[in-house]
Amino acid sequence: MQVALEPFYEAYASGLSVPVAEFLSPIAPAHNPGRLYDFYRASNDDKLEGDVRYALKYNKSTRMTNRESGAWVDILSGYWRAVKEIIKADEAANQGRLGERQYVAVYDAWKDLTSTFIKHMSSGLLPTWAIFTLYFTANHLRKIAIRADEQLSKSKSAAPTTGYSDDIVSTGPQNQKLEEAARVFNRIFALCLGDRNPDMADSRKWGVYCIANLQFKTYFKLKAISLSKNVVRSIEAQSDLPAFGLYPRAHRVTYKYYLGVLSFLQEDYKKAESSLQEAWETCWSPSQQNKSLILTYLIPCRLITQHQVPTAALLAEAPRLERYFGPLVSCIKRGDLTGFDKALADGEPEFVRRRIFLTLERSRDIALRNLLRKVYLAGGFEDLKEGQSEKDRIRKSRVPLAHFAAALRMGGQVVEDDEVECLLANQIYKGLMKGYISREHAMVVLNKKGAFPNTGI
Amino acid sequence: MSGSAQGSNDMKKAVVNDSKNTEQPLALEKKPTTQLEEDDEFEDFPVEDWAEEETQIPAGNTHLWEESWDDDDTNEDFAVQLREELKKLGK
Incomplete structure (x- = not known):
């Protein structure tokens, strides 16, 4: 166990959240694909806590108080149990019998790990930076929950159907695990927002936006978008958060994106535009997917608020954008209503799925305006009257x-x-x-x- | 029926895993096969923060937007046709 925890000590010594989060990952690093397996083999169910406790106590590189050490013992043990389930799922996959049971077991173990982490975080036993490590753990929980739900609904639909079971399947809990995970995220959010430590350098408030983003992603996935508004309201009511500009850009861009989409869906296009514009400007330029998502909403916004269309250069940012908006934009510019209607109808399923259909429909007014303008x-011009020159032409x-x-x-x-x-x-x-x-x-x-x-x- | 289809899918997965011949744990996440439908989601950035040079700002915001009407190109087919049509009406 001592050897297996070596990477953890190193990560912990850095005093940074990301290396520790990388250690506590459900996926083995590319440079060491056998790491999870090795970690699993370093102990067993009966000796686990004793092993970890002993290792933490007697290793030479890490210094922590007994109480903090106790918290890490719980977390690392929780992680070990989750790894065990992941490896079992892996073995099942290799034998071609991976099913819902394995996915749920991984989910349950990972949820326990997350809860343990929250418990120790809230009792103040862990250093403040660990809040970001907790964020990564929670983000994994979100993804694992989604996979588990997918698997559950798959095996449900694979079950023999009787005459009336169609109704039951469609109304049944499709996202049971993710809904459960959402409640876990709520607790983390409250933990961040409610930190009363006046010393901002040592406050969990720095975790507010990344956890909020986690909640947004979850609510959007659950199609319970309106719940996101509660998150926004809580943040806006909290007067003592550090200045927004001081948060890492990843947190800011994601937050502004979701804020923009929320305003967009409430048809507050002015507000949506300013949030999305900020997200766009700050976005990491190699991130094609995110840039194209931001523009998917920013372009319809801009049409409504400023009657402006994207240039060919902007549409070229992503092939998807050209496919979505290219035909519409050229019809708007030409004042071609019939072409506009066709482009809108062609894109309808996609536009509806993205929730931009109604907004795009409103830009028909601009196409009409352009036609009337023509x-x-x-x-x-009116004929010139006597004494008038060319410049007086009206x-x-x-x-x-x-x-x-x-x-x-x-x-x-x-x-x-x-x-x-x-x-x-x-x-x-x-x-x-x-x-x-x-x-x-x-x-x-x-x-x-x-x-x-x-x-x- | 659907049960056996399920099984064969799993078999395929297993085959893929074997061919790679690694102990790489099953990708519980980031399955490339599901990404087509997942592209609705705002991705996690691989880094937490970045410099302003790595944002969109250096490229500037000019040339990204333009006015929605075509420049008044009088030779444009539609405009010509339209004028013809209006002439007829004028009479």
Whole structure:
């Protein structure tokens, strides 16, 4: 056991959370694929705690108080038991009989480890940096829970079905383990947020955002997104957190991303845009997946708040983005409503899954605006009056309704005249077009200055 | 039926494991096969913090967004067609 714990001592001596977390990992490091197995072989169920206690007490490199040492004995023993289950699951996999039982056993053991860790963290026996090690442990719990749930629902659906069991399966606990894990994460979050130590250098408050992110990921996975709002509210009500900018970027970017998506789903696009913009700017540039996720929400936001579209360069950031938004964007720019409707319908399943469908649908207004704008431009200029020069030329501001109707029909839209009027009224109401409709003359009278605000005419 | 399909999947997994011939514990996480459906999730960053040079800021935010309307290209097919159409209406 002494030898097996050698990497732990080294990690602990660094006084850093990550090396210790790397030791307490459910996956063996690439450079030492047999490490879990070796660790498992270093003890057995009966002698475990004695072995670990003895090893911690008599090793030469690590100094800790007896009480702290006791806490680590519990944690390392918990880890050993989890490793044992992982190895059993591994062996089962090699024999082709890996099933739900093994997954659940790994989950249970890992959950025990996490709970033990929380217990000692909250009693203050462990150094403060260990809160981040706990975060990694909890993150593993999340992933293990997801795998266990997948396995459980798989074996459930593989079970012989009787006539009425379809209903039962669909309403049954699909995410039982992850839901359970979510409650564990709540406890860690409270543990971080509620640290009363006035010395910020030694506060668990530094763990607030990474645990919050863990909760967001869990709630999104559970499709219980609204629970995330409680997390945000708790953080916003906590006045004595360290300045946000002092947290590591990984915590900040993830937090801002989820905050942005939450605002997005509440249709608060201004707020969503600023959070997502911040996440975008701070994001680690090699992280393709995360950048593309941020943009998946930032692009629809920007369409709504600023009527701006992404450039080809931005869409090229990820092939997925081009596939999602490329056709829509070019239809918006052309004012091609029929093409827009088709692109929206083509992407619908994907857009709905990403929860951006309704927002994208709203950008049809911009495509329409661009079409109407073209009609206005095509109308040309008023003739020059005497004494006027080229620079005094003004565009014809009175445009027959029939012109707009013709443009819409040319673009493939089937619209009655009344509908055209309705569309125009809407554009005026939304401030996309300035002017009024004169029904008497079947004319639209546009503002001489800024008929289509912020579009340069 | 589905039970046996399950079994054969597991067999495949076992075969893959064997062919690698390592003691590498079964990947309880990060199974590449599940990543296609998992790509909804915001990934854990492999590092906790990074320098500003490694963010998007150095690239700047110019050229990322543009106005939503096309530059007034009068030769564009649609515009030409439209003018023709409107001319007809004008008469």
